[in-house]
Amino acid sequence: MKEVDDLIIRRFLRARDLDIEKASDLFLKYLRWRREFVPTGSISPSKIPNDLAHHKIYMQGVDKKGCPIVVCFGSQH
Structure with a gap:
């Protein structure tokens, strides 16, 4: 892996x-x-549209290795 x-x-x-x-x-x-x-x-943005729309999760691009960076606000869930 x-x-x-x-x-x-x-x-x-x-x-x-x-x-x-x-x-x-x-x-x-x-x-x-x-x-x-x-x-x-990885999880694609198309699989989490509700979380993105409700501003619970923000996609922030990728890191140096190409992994997606996601910011999640636990208090919003």
């Missing part, structure tokens, strides 16, 4: 107090969730 780098793996290890077994279980659950929720790698 191209989105996985050392920082993401480190985040899962820290979340489980450097327990490799627990971190790997959590990481695999995350990967399964990611494949189901975002199968194409």
Whole structure:
């Protein structure tokens, strides 16, 4: 998976107090969730028109890697 780098793996290890077994279980659950929720790698603006129209979410272009930048206001939900 191209989105996985050392920082993401480190985040899962820290979340489980450097327990490799627990971190790997959590990481695999995350990967399964990611494949189901975002199968194409990102969510297109056409899939969230209501959130954009109600000013809950703002699309801000892309970052240096080409990933979309989204600003979400949790208090609006």
